[in-house]
Each structure stands twice: as structure tokens, then as C-alpha cells.
Amino acid sequence: MKLYISRIILGIFFLSAQTVFAQNLSENTFKVKGNCEMCKARIESTALKAGAKRAEYSIDSQTLMLEAENSISTDDILKKVSEAGHDNEKFKAPDLAYEFLPGCCRYSRNALPAMANAHEHQQKKENEFYVKGNCESCKARIEKTAINAGADSAEWNAEKQSVTLAFDPAKTSSDKILKKIAEAGHDNEKYRSTDATYKNLPSCCLYDREIPLGEPNPKVHSEEASDSGHADHASAGDQGKDIEGITVTGSKAATSLNKKEAGLVFNIDRKELLKAACCNLSESFETNATVDVSFSNAVTGTKQLKMLGLDQKYTSLTKELLPEIRGLASAYGLNFIPGRWIESIQLTKGGSTVTNGYESITGQINTELLKNAEKPETSLNLFADFNGRAEANITSVSKINDQWSQTFLLHGNGTFGDTDMNDDGFLDRPKGTQINAAYLLNYNDLEHSGFGSHFGINFIKDERTSGQTGFNKTIPQDKQPLYGVGIDISRFQAWNKTGYVFKGKPYQSLGWMNQYTFHQQESFFGLRDYSGKQHTYYSNLIFESILGNTNHKYKAGASFMYDGYDEMYLGDQFKRNEIVPGAFAEYTLTGLKYTLVAGARVDFHNLAGTQFTPRVNFKYDITPQTILRLSAGRGFRTANVFAESQQYFASNRNIRILQNGGNIYGLKPEIAWNYGASLQQEFKIFGRKSTIIADFFRTDFQDQVMVDLDRSPQQLVFYNLDGKSFANSFQTQWDFMPLKNFEVRLAYKYYDVQADYLDGRREIPFMAKNRGFVNLAYATGKNSKGGFWSFDTTLNWIGKQRLPDTSTNPEAFRMPGYSESYAILNAQISRNFNKKIRMYLGGENLTSYYQKNAIIDFKNPFGNYFDGGMVYAPVMKANVYVGLDVTF
Numbered sequence: 001m002k003l004y005i006s007r008i009i010l011g012i013f014f015l016s017a018q019t020v021f022a023q024n025l026s027e028n029t030f031k032v033k034g035n036c037e038m039c040k041a042r043i044e045s046t047a048l049k050a051g052a053k054r055a056e057y058s059i060d061s062q063t064l065m066l067e068a069e070n071s072i073s074t075d076d077i078l079k080k081v082s083e084a085g086h087d088n089e090k091f092k093a094p095d096l097a098y099e100f101l102p103g104c105c106r107y108s109r110n111a112l113p114a115m116a117n118a119h120e121h122q123q124k125k126e127n128e129f130y131v132k133g134n135c136e137s138c139k140a141r142i143e144k145t146a147i148n149a150g151a152d153s154a155e156w157n158a159e160k161q162s163v164t165l166a167f168d169p170a171k172t173s174s175d176k177i178l179k180k181i182a183e184a185g186h187d188n189e190k191y192r193s194t195d196a197t198y199k200n201l202p203s204c205c206l207y208d209r210e211i212p213l214g215e216p217n218p219k220v221h222s223e224e225a226s227d228s229g230h231a232d233h234a235s236a237g238d239q240g241k242d243i244e245g246i247t248v249t250g251s252k253a254a255t256s257l258n259k260k261e262a263g264l265v266f267n268i269d270r271k272e273l274l275k276a277a278c279c280n281l282s283e284s285f286e287t288n289a290t291v292d293v294s295f296s297n298a299v300t301g302t303k304q305l306k307m308l309g310l311d312q313k314y315t316s317l318t319k320e321l322l323p324e325i326r327g328l329a330s331a332y333g334l335n336f337i338p339g340r341w342i343e344s345i346q347l348t349k350g351g352s353t354v355t356n357g358y359e360s361i362t363g364q365i366n367t368e369l370l371k372n373a374e375k376p377e378t379s380l381n382l383f384a385d386f387n388g389r390a391e392a393n394i395t396s397v398s399k400i401n402d403q404w405s406q407t408f409l410l411h412g413n414g415t416f417g418d419t420d421m422n423d424d425g426f427l428d429r430p431k432g433t434q435i436n437a438a439y440l441l442n443y444n445d446l447e448h449s450g451f452g453s454h455f456g457i458n459f460i461k462d463e464r465t466s467g468q469t470g471f472n473k474t475i476p477q478d479k480q481p482l483y484g485v486g487i488d489i490s491r492f493q494a495w496n497k498t499g500y501v502f503k504g505k506p507y508q509s510l511g512w513m514n515q516y517t518f519h520q521q522e523s524f525f526g527l528r529d530y531s532g533k534q535h536t537y538y539s540n541l542i543f544e545s546i547l548g549n550t551n552h553k554y555k556a557g558a559s560f561m562y563d564g565y566d567e568m569y570l571g572d573q574f575k576r577n578e579i580v581p582g583a584f585a586e587y588t589l590t591g592l593k594y595t596l597v598a599g600a601r602v603d604f605h606n607l608a609g610t611q612f613t614p615r616v617n618f619k620y621d622i623t624p625q626t627i628l629r630l631s632a633g634r635g636f637r638t639a640n641v642f643a644e645s646q647q648y649f650a651s652n653r654n655i656r657i658l659q660n661g662g663n664i665y666g667l668k669p670e671i672a673w674n675y676g677a678s679l680q681q682e683f684k685i686f687g688r689k690s691t692i693i694a695d696f697f698r699t700d701f702q703d704q705v706m707v708d709l710d711r712s713p714q715q716l717v718f719y720n721l722d723g724k725s726f727a728n729s730f731q732t733q734w735d736f737m738p739l740k741n742f743e744v745r746l747a748y749k750y751y752d753v754q755a756d757y758l759d760g761r762r763e764i765p766f767m768a769k770n771r772g773f774v775n776l777a778y779a780t781g782k783n784s785k786g787g788f789w790s791f792d793t794t795l796n797w798i799g800k801q802r803l804p805d806t807s808t809n810p811e812a813f814r815m816p817g818y819s820e821s822y823a824i825l826n827a828q829i830s831r832n833f834n835k836k837i838r839m840y841l842g843g844e845n846l847t848s849y850y851q852k853n854a855i856i857d858f859k860n861p862f863g864n865y866f867d868g869g870m871v872y873a874p875v876m877k878a879n880v881y882v883g884l885d886v887t888f
Contacts, residue, residue, distance in 0.1 A: 028074055031159075032057065032064040032081060032088040033107045041375045042105075043086055049402075050080040064088070083447030089159050094506035096499050097446045102372045103344025104269055109260070129174065130213040131156060131163045131181060131188040137621070138205050140592045141184055144551060149180040153549055161217055163188075189213050202593070204624040255288065257680065257693065262588075262597040262617035263352065264629055264678050264695060266290065268345040275777060275792040276828060277842055277881055278339035279383060279391060279413070281325075281367060286826055287794050289733050289747035289773040290347060291365070294766070298854040298875045299466055299485055299650035299868035300525070301430040302331045308349065308362040308697045309727040309751035309767060313637070313644050314672070316352060316360035319367045320456065322495055322515045323357065327563060328534040329519055331646040332489060336460050338411040338436060340381045340393035343368045350676035350697055351615040351633025354584045354599035355542055355555055358613045361635035361672045362699060362727075370395055371407045371440050371454065378888040385881035388417015389429075407440035418469050421877045422850060424858040426868070428876045430466035430485070446501055453498040460491040467526075467650075468861065477527055483861035485650055487523040507553070508545040514538070525649040526861060530642060532567040553588040555599075569642055569655070574665060578638060579606045593621045607663035611636050611671075625682040629695075636671045638664045639705040641718045648709070648716050648869035658719035668720050671702040690736035701725040701755075708757055709765060709804035713813075713856075714864060723756025727764075733773075741780070747773035763802045766872055768821075770799035785834040793827040801872050806856070813857050813865040819872045822849045838885040848877040 032043055040057045043064060047055035054067035064081070066074055075090055082091035085101045087109060098106070131142055139156045142163055146154035150172030156163040165177060175190060182191035185201045187209060198209070207217060255272045258265045268288065276286040282303040285291040292306040305312040317325035317333070325333035345367050352364035376398035384390040391413035399405045414433040421428055438458040446452050465473045467484035477484055495515035502508040517536040524530070542557040563578040586599030600614040615633030622628055641657065659666025678695035704721040711717045733747040749771040753764040763769075774795040780788045800818045807814060828842035851873040857865040 028068075029063050029065045030074070030078060030089055031062060032078075032086050033062060033109070034059060034086055034105070035107050036104050038102060038372075038375070039086065039105050039107075042084055043081055046081050046084040047077050050077040052077050080447065092506075094446065094501050096452065096501045096506075096509045100372070100444055100446065100452050100499070102370075103267075103368045105372075106267075106344075127166065127174065128160075128162050128164045129178060129189055130161055131178075131186050132161055132207045132209070132211075132213070132217070133158065133186055133205065134207045134217065135204050135624070137202060137592050137624075138186065138207070140551065140590060141205075142181055142186055143549060144592070145181050145184040146177050147549060149177040151177055158217070161214060187213075202623070257691070259627065259680075260595075262595045262619040262629065263631060264349040264676070266347040266349075268347060270343060273339055273342060273345075274830070274840075275790075276794070276826060277383070277844065277883070278342075280335045280339055281337040281342070282334035284339055284342065284345060287745075287775050287777075287792065288347070289745065289749070289775075290349060290731065292749075292771070295851075295871055295874050297647040297650070297869060298428070298851075298871050299426060300331075300487070300647060301464065301466060302647045303334055304647070305334065305365070306767070307365075308674075308699060308729040309753040309764075310362050310699060311644075313639070314361040314635075314699075316357060316364040318356065318364065320369065320454070320495065320497065321356060321366055322497075322513060323359075323517075323536070323538055323561075324367070326359070327519065327536065327565070327640055328521055328532045328567075328643045329491070330640060330644045332462070332487070335434070335462070336436065336491065337367055338391075338393055338409075340379070340395060341369050341409050341411065341438070343370045349678075349695065350631040351617065351635070351674050353597070354586055354601040354613060354615050355540070355557065357540075357559065357561075358582065358601060358603050358611060358635060359637045360633075361637070361674055362697070369407070369438070369440060369456075370397055370409065371442050372397070372405055372444070375399075380886045380888070381883065383881065383883040385879050387419045387876075387879055388431075389413070389415045403443055403445045405442045405444075407438075407442075409436075409438040409440070411436040419876065420469055422852060422854065422875070424855055425468050426483075426855055426858055427466050427469060430464040430487070432462070432464035432487075434460065434462040436460045436462075446499075450501045450503055451498070452500075453496065456493070456495045458491075458493040460489070462489040462491075463487070477524060483526050483866075485523070485525050487521065490518075490520045492518045505545075507550055509543075511542045511544075513540045513542075521643075523646075528570060528649060530567070530569050530646070530649065532565065532643065534566075535562075535564040537562045551590045553590075554586065556583075556585045558583045559601075559603075565640070567642055574642070576607065576664065578608075578664075580604065595619045605638075605669070608636065608638060608669040611669075627680040629676075629678045629680070631676040632674070634671070634673050636669050638669050639667065639718075641665055641667070641705065641707075645707060645716065647871075650868040651716075652714055652864050652866045653716040653869075654714060656715055656717045658717065660720050662720070665718070667705050667718065668703050670704050672699050672704070673702065674699045685736055686738050688737045690734070692732065692734045694732040695730070697727075697729045699727040699729075704755070706755065706757060710757065710759075710762065713804070713806045713809050713867065719758065721756065722758070723761070725755035726753070728752040741778060743775075743777040745773070745775040745777075749773070765802050765804050768799040768801045770821075772797035787831070787833050790830045790832070791828075792830075793825065795823060795825050797821070797823045798873075803872065804870065806870075809856070809865055815853065815856070815870060822873055823847055824849060824874065836887045840883045840885075842881050842883075844879045844881070845874050845876065846878050850874050850877050 034043055040059055043057045044055045051072040052066050052068045056065045066077060078088050078090045081088055082093045083097060085093045085097040087093050133142060142156040143154040146165060151165050151167045153166045154163055178188045178190045181188055182193045185193050185197045187193050255266060255268050258267060273284055278284050282293055285293055294304045307315050313330060348364040350363055352360045378396040381393040394410040396408040412435050415431045419428045441455040443453040464487040468482040471482040471484035473486050497513045499509055499511040515538045519534040522531045538561050540559040542555055544555045546553050559582045561580040565576050567574040580603050582601055582603035584601030589596040596618050598616045603611045605611055613634050618630045620628045657665050662668035676697040681692045683690055701721055704725045706719050706721055708717040730750045735745050737743055751767055751769055753767050754761055755764060777792045779790045782788045799821045802818055803815050825846040826844050827846060828840055830838060830840035832838045854871055854875045856867040857863055860866060
């Protein structure tokens with residue numbers, strides 16, 4: 001009894017203490033943007049450091065609950081949260097702080113609505129006036145009208161429904177400016193727009209005229225909720241939005257098209273990469289319809305990406321926005337970025353920005369590595385297939401202190417089994433090992449000093465052996481009868497990116513990127529030796545600011561590229577140094593319904609001469625759901641004819657270079673123009689958001705290094721284009737959700753790629769005119785432990801392809817003029833037991849279609865007709881794999 005009474009007294013005392021304590025505290029809830037658990041940790045720790053007694057962030061409702069002493073200003077806390085990179089209802093994050101967030105944390109930056117209970121009338125600033133509006137188009141119209149009426153600057157805030165003006169009273173007045181704003185269609189505290197003007201506004205801009213001035217606008221909420229992108233697995237974390245007591249549920253897309261970008265830019269995050277085996281970058285696009293991946297060469301194992309109907313070499317492949325897979329790394333570089341290291345991928349179709357260089361012709365693929373963390377996280381991935389390949393990945397991301405964080409990345413793989421599924425006596429894929437290690441160090445002090453920096457270092461050792469089963473690499477090729485291929489690669493990289501945001505000017509920044517790369521390859525293909533060394537130094541300095549207001553932005557800067565090449569093929573040395581200083585400028589104009597990005601650069605190439613590279617991207621929002629994009633641009637590059645053609649080295653073909661007075665292997669540089677147009681349409685089907693995208697791109701070569709496989713089956717001939725070469729690419733893609741958590745992606749692609757060879761115009765070989773794509777993904781709901789199932793399958797249909805001419809070979813060693821069409825099915829089932837443990841089981845090429853004549857004259861590899869480079873389809877039958885992910 002005494003114990004019972006004691007508990008009652010203790011409970012009363014505890015409640016009384018809480019009541020007394022609460023008298024000195026205030027509790028408020030605010031809207032704050034974020035995506036994931038990393039965002040939650042960052043927002044809460046920043047709020048606590050800024051003086052909050054308690055901070056709890058909800059990812060689902062996008063709200064931050066703050067408990068602070070009355071002497072602590074919540075505005076000060078929210079300002080610190082914005083400086084850490086998170087937009088909120090009071091403050092917008094500086095652009096550079098947002099860019100420094102990890103890829104998984106980059107939320108949509110649409111106008112953010114405030115909580116209804118946070119919208120009590122506050123004392124307005126001087127020259128702040130209530131103006132009604134809904135969306136980004138309203139914002140652009142209001143600000144532009146104000147500036148045209150004489151304001152020096154104007155900032156419209158959707159949450160506050162107010163505009164803040166700066167102007168010279170001698171030149172204009174608030175009355176004049178607000179009158180012009182009303183004439184443009186926006187009611188304000190001094191003037192009301194005419195009914196006719198209001199009704200002529202776009203439908204997305206028709207605000208509610210009955211809501212009192214200064215009160216929250218519910219449609220601001222609705223516009224944001226409707227722009228959540230294609231739905232991802234619900235199990236990946238639903239994004240809840242609170243609209244006047246109603247929760248609207250959407251989700252962050254695993255692959256999304258950035259509606260704000262003038263160019264056609266797709267963002268691919270880690271959730272998309274987990275849908276397939278994704279052992280390295282070459283396997284990261286199995287569920288993506290835009291990028292085509294060529295099949296592994298029958299002898300060397302090389303893979304190449306293709307985009308817009310053209311080879312990988314015409315796409316700029318970057319890592320951390322620094323040049324990556326180019327030069328001597330062209331053949332095998334896709335294997336050097338492990339899939340578990342990738343945080344996100346940004347894929348740009350058509351002309352990319354001039355700030356990233358001159359080599360992009362068909363687009364850019366940028367890979368971001370894992371970095372930055374509020375909480376330490378270490379992950380282990382184990383993978384094995386049923387044909388003797390295994391790999392392990394260890395990633396560790398942790399904070400050192402408030403400003404510094406670090407990432408350790410370690411990858412090892414090995415292929416140990418003899419895989420010969422077609423019984424031709426040759427390995428279907430090389431055996432060997434790779435060790436790959438990287439260390440990243442990140443510094444972020446943007447909110448105090450304005451500085452942020454990222455350092456990285458990477459070392460790779462890759463050794464591969466292929467050829468006939470039983471070949472012994474330790475015995476010289478001329479001492480044994482079996483045909484062999486040996487490829488040993490060493491690669492080292494060190495890089496740094498440093499940025500500075502000017503105090504009081506979040507729109508103005510300075511960035512400087514530097515990278516050094518050393519790449520060495522020693523290899524042999526039967527009796528043919530090829531070796532090469534490459535030293536590359538790259539530097540890029542970018543200044544960004546505005547002209548008057550944020551509707552007019554510009555970038556300007558200078559770059560420098562040095563490439564030192566030293567190659568040896570069959571005893572002949574090919575040595576050159578390329579030195580390329582350059583300068584560039586880019587202007588971005590944001591209008592009511594359009595965005596224009598126009599840029600140009602000039603590069604002074606010591607071997608290719610002075611090159612001028614203009615590029616332009618234009619986006620027009622016909623309606624909020626209908627977007628038109630146009631692009632045009634020029635690009636140039638120097639061809640590395642040996643490194644980029646190694647898939648043909650395992651053959652009897654003799655290499656001939658028909659020189660024409662150029663300075664790179666006696667050849668001129670490659671120059672091309674790319675033009676594109678796309679239409680994006682969003683609509684509702686089955687009550688859920690659906691998107692159709694159709695795009696057309698054309699690439700016209702002004703000059704090109706032709707790779708001619710048709711002159712003779714015994715020759716590989718390089719020469720400069722004399723005539724026309726073009727690639728037409730059409731793609732249409734439909735993303736929709738017929739059922740909850742069930743995603744469907746359908747695509748069709750048509751390519752027309754032709755060139756004038758020395759003996760006439762022909763289609764480019766190994767390029768199917770017609771391709772079909774189907775991707776289905778389903779995930780169950782999460783259980784109480786966070787566990788769920790995922791099911792993913794992808795079907796690729798590849799039409800017939802023109803094959804190189806082999807008509808002069810004996811009949812037994814000839815190939816048909818065209819391949820047959822075929823289909824390939826990949827599938828994966830994964831089980832997340834909780835947030836820490838995941839297992840997966842998958843299969844590749846489950847249709848077991850394979851090319852039966854992958855190697856011509858395989859019985860006589862040292863004869864005149866042997867050729868292992870004529871690959872147009874898989875060389876392996878069905879392959880099953882298993883994997884395990886564990887997070888500590």
C-alpha cells in the first residue's frame with residue numbers, strides 16, 4: 001500500500017515538474033524539406049546545436065517539431081537548418097549548400113508551404129506587401145513585373161503570400177509597383193486585378209480570391225503534392241504532405257526527370273540501382289531505357305555504352321563532374337566504378353552544359369560516389385553467381401567533426417571458373433581479379449566561413465586472362481599452342497573540388513576543381529602486344545552570380561586539360577601530348593513559363609587548333625503538365641583509335657590508318673552537332689500520376705574518324721570522314737502505376753545511323769534500328785521491422801542489326817548480312833528483413849538466347865580468318881546470382 005501511494009505522489013510530482021518546466025519552453029512545428037534518414041539526422045543535430053532543447057523531424061510529414069526556451073528565436077534555428085542545406089518555411093537554403101548534399105538528400109525545391117498553425121499574422125518587414133499567387137510561374141511574373149515597374153529587386157514568397165521590394169523612392173513608389181502587379185493579374189493589399197486579367201492567367205496561377213490577404217494558400221500545398229514525380233517502391237519511404245488536416249501521400253522516384261532543368265536530365269538514385277545486380281557502372285543501366293549496353297566481347301570481355309545511336313566515346317562520362325572514362329580507359333573503364341559505391345547518377349540526353357567541357361556530343365553521364373553522413377554507417381555487400389564470379393564491397397561513411405566527414409570504399413572481385421557455354425573452347429568471359437580502393441574526405445563549413453571542399457583518392461589494380469580454356473598466362477604466348485589474352489591495368493587518381501559562397505550573397509559562388517589521373521595498361525592478344533600510359537591533369541574554375549535578380553544567372557570560368565599518351569602496338573610507338581586551355585560563359589534566363597540556358601566556350605587545342613563550342617537548351621511549360629524542350633550544341637574530341645577499338649584486337653585483322661595530315665595518329669579531330677526536341681506529358685491514370693516522354697535527337701558529324709570493318713575481314717581501317725555521317729534517334733517512354741506499389745515502364749526506340757564510307761553510304765554495324773523495353777517493379781508494404789519484398793523484371797527486345805561484310809571469307813567463316821532479332825529477360829527478387837539486412841536472388845538472360853557463332857574460325861585462332869570481335873548478342877546463357885547487403 002505504501003509503495004502504491006509513493007508511486008502516486010511521485011507521478012503527481014513528475015507532472016507538476018513538467019508543467020513548471022513547460023512554462024519556460026515553447027513548442028512549434030515548421031515545414032522543412034528532406035528525403036531520408038540522413039536528412040533527419042542532419043536537421044535534428046543542426047537544430048539542437050542552434051539552441052533547441054528538443055528537435056524531432058518527420059520525413060513523412062516533412063515537419064520539424066522544435067522545443068526551445070522563449071529566449072531562443074525559432075527563426076535563428078530555422079536559418080541554421082537552411083544553411084545546412086534544407087529549405088524551410090522561413091528560409092531557403094543557399095544553392096551551394098543544397099548542391100553539397102548527398103544525392104539521396106536532394107529533395108524537390110518547389111515552393112514550400114508553411115503549416116497552417118504557423119501562419120499567424122506576423123509583423124511585416126518594411127517594403128513587404130501582401131500579393132496573391134500560387135506557383136513558380138506566379139513568382140516569376142510578380143518579380144518581373146515589379147522590376148519592370150522600377151524596383152531594384154523583388155522577392156515573392158509563396159508561403160507568406162507577400163513580395164519584398166527594394167526601390168529608389170525618387171524613381172518609383174510601392175503604389176506604382178503594386179498597381180502594375182495587379183495589372184499583371186495578382187491581387188494585392190493596395191490594388192485588385194480586373195476579372196478579365198485574372199481569368200487570362202494560366203490555370204496553375206488561378207489563386208483563390210476569397211482567401212483574406214496574408215492567409216496561407218492551400219493551392220501552394222496542392223501544387224507541390226502533385227509534383228512528387230513517378231512513384232517509387234512504397235517500401236522505400238513514403239513522403240507525406242499535410243494539407244489542412246488531410247495527408248496526401250506520394251513518394252520519391254528512384255528514377256526521375258528533373259522538371260526544372262532546361263535540358264533532358266534524368267536522376268537515378270541508389271534505389272534504382274538495387275533493382276539489378278549492378279556490380280559496376282556497365283550494369284547500372286539495365287532498368288534504364290535511354291542507355292544501351294553492348295554485350296561483352298567474346299574474348300576480351302569489353303563492354304560499351306551507347307546513347308542516341310552512337311558509341312560510348314561520344315558521351316561524356318564523368319565522376320563527381322570530373323572527366324573519368326576516356327582516353328586509354330575507354331575499353332574497360334566501366335568496370336572501374338563499383339555499383340555499391342554509387343550514390344546517384346545524372347544522365348543528360350543531348351548537349352550538356354559548356355561548364356563541363358567540350359567532349360560531350362550525345363550527352364553526359366555523371367556518377368556521384370557515396371559521401372557525407374550525419375551518422376556513421378558501414379555496409380557490407382557480398383555477391384556471387386553460379387559460374388564462378390564473386391565480389392565483395394565495403395563502404396563506410398562517418399563524421400569526423402562538425403565540418404569534416406570521410407568515406408572509405410573498398411571493392412574486390414574475382415572470376416575463377418572456366419565458363420564456356422557454347423563449347424567452342426574459348427572462355428565466354430575473362431578470369432582474373434580486381435582490387436579497387438578509394439578514400440574521400442569532405443569539408444563543409446558553408447554556413448560559417450562559406451567554404452566547402454571535397455578530396456578524393458582512388459587506386460585500381462585489374463588483371464584479366466582470357467582466350468582458350470587451359471591457356472597459361474605465366475607461359476609466353478609463343479611457347480604454347482593455345483591462344484590467350486592478358487590484360488593488366490593499374491590506375492591512380494587524386495582530385496579536389498572546393499567551393500565558396502559569398503557572404504550575404506547565396507546566389508554568388510566560386511568553385512575550383514582539379515584532378516590528376518595515371519593509367520597504365522599492359523596487354524597481349526595472341527601474338528599481338530598493346531601497351532599504353534596516360535597522364536592527365538584537369539582543372540576547372542567556375543564563377544556563378546546573377547544579373548540584377550535571380551531570373552538572370554550566369555556562369556563564367558576557365559579550364560585546362562593536359563593528356564600525355566604513350567602507346568605501343570606491334571612494336572610501333574605512338575606518343576603525343578594534348579594541351580588544351582579554354583574559357584567559357586553561360587547565361588540562364590528564367591521567364592514566366594520558360595527557361596533558356598545558352599553558353600559557349602573556346603578551347604585552344606595544341607593539336608586540333610582553336611575550337612568554338614556553343615550550346616543552348618530551352619524549356620517551355622505549355623501547361624504545368626506539358627513541357628517542351630529544345631536543344632542544340634557542338635562538341636569535339638580527339639579519337640584514341642587503339643584504346644577505343646580493343647574489342648577487335650582478338651582477331652586476325654591488321655590495323656591500317658589512312659592519314660590525312662592531322663596531328664592525332666595522322667587524323668583530324670572529331671566534330672559534331674547535336675539537335676534535340678522532347679515533349680513531356682503528365683496525366684492521371686488509375687488515379688495515379690503517369691508520364692509519357694517522347695524525344696528526337698539528330699547528330700551530324702562535321703568530321704569523324706571512321707572505324708571501317710567492311711573493307712576486308714582481315715583489316716581494321718581508320719580514316720577521316722569524307723561525306724556525311726548522321727544518327728537519328730527517336731524514343732518514347734511511358735511510366736505509370738496501374739496498382740499501388742506496382743511500377744510499369746514501357747519504351748520504344750528507333751535508330752537510323754548511317755555514314756559515307758570510302759565505298760559508299762552504309763548503316764553503322766551492330767546498331768539495331770528497333771528496340772523495345774519493358775520494366776516491371778513491385779514492392780510489398782513494410783512490416784513492423786521495416787522488412788519488405790521487392791520484385792523486378794526487365795525485358796529487352798533487340799531488332800536485327802547490320803553485320804560487317806565477311807563475304808570474301810570462305811563460306812564456312814561468313815556471317816549473314818543481318819543478325820536475327822531476339823529478346824533478353826532479367827529478373828530479381830529481394831528481401832529486406834529490416835533496415836539492416838537485405839538478400840537478393842536474380843537471373844540474367846533468363847531466355848538463354850546466345851550468339852552461337854560468336855567467334856569466327858575458333859578452331860584455328862592463329863589463322864587468317866579468326867575473329868572474336870563480331871559480337872551482336874549475349875555470349876553466355878542464363879546466369880543466376882545471389883547477394884547479401886548488411887548495414888552496421
